[in-house]
Amino acid sequence: MSLRHAILGLLESAPATGYELTQRFDISLNTAWHARHSQIYPELAKLEEAGLAEVIGEGPRNSRTWAVTDAGRQELRRWLIEVEPSRHQRNETALRWFLVFLLAPDERRAVLERELAYVERQYAELRALGDQFDAEGKTGGFRPVMDLGFGMHETMIAWLRKQIEEAR
């Protein structure tokens, strides 16, 4: 049940409305987990029922701000430390990079160039968000973007450039 723990983690980093959680899944967590609002709202209701999250405030437009309870924090900690991780992945981008070698070099290069453009744009966006976060001098919680420290984007860009070169 990773969705549950993703939400607990995002809420522990900072309380949020369901709407804001949806945005954080798109921005912060997009290389790790994905969820839409139609999954998030029902899960928040279940978390409340289980005593793991609670509404700590109401705002305009019937919005409700959620936070993790002590039991929720405990559950998240338990999951991180004790639960054996599932190593399964579903990553359509990686699947395509794997299958692209079935194409003729010309077609392959075209596909890989589209991928390179995407990764470079995404990397630039993440860096801009990270810089913005640092400039605001926020402490505690997450940097908004997980990938900044991972080095994955540089690795992917280097790999794509190499494959494009070799398909020439």
Add this chain to the structure above:
Amino acid sequence: MSLRHAILGLLESAPATGYELTQRFDISLNTAWHARHSQIYPELAKLEEAGLAEVIGEGPRNSRTWAVTDAGRQELRRWLIEVEPSRHQRNETALRWFLVFLLAPDERRAVLERELAYVERQYAELRALGDQFDAEGKTGGFRPVMDLGFGMHETMIAWLRKQIEEAR
């Protein structure tokens, strides 16, 4: 419908039984896509119905070997070239590496050391498989393991070592 195209791609690399496809999902494709036999067999039936795959031979124990049809090859090519990729991912490992900063340094280090041990073991296994494949001098199709060329494992190992050091 990535499952469909993952299967078409694996079959284009080499014909296989449903059972062998299940193994290839576990070994070759484990960092890109995951599927169990209970999903693979029904999908093969659908591919046959759609004229994208066909049975090209029967073996012992009622096994049936599947291959891609011309229409299937065309569909795979179309998907790779024309279909806009979905960038959504579900990767529990990445989620955990993101959330691990919510733990106290001691606990975090313990979790990250477990992760490092896992990644190093996986990397060694993948390299062994790749070496074996190269030694057999196979040509055409895939190397069995996608990750060998990607450089992701080195990047992940370096990141984990750095985080473990910083949590000290």
Add this chain to the structure above:
DNA sequence: TAACGCATGTAATACGTTACATGATTCT
């Protein structure tokens, strides 16, 4: 005041996992 973005929710459908079920072949 109209359009846009914020904000929440549900229903139908599709996709994926777990568990159940069975039989064939090979190895010890």
Add this chain to the structure above:
DNA sequence: AGAATCATGTAACGTATTACATGCGTTA
């Protein structure tokens, strides 16, 4: 002969996507 592995299939349940549905608050 018995155990292990190969090999296929389905049913029940859980998870995720798409589409439908509604209303509030701000901005042009």
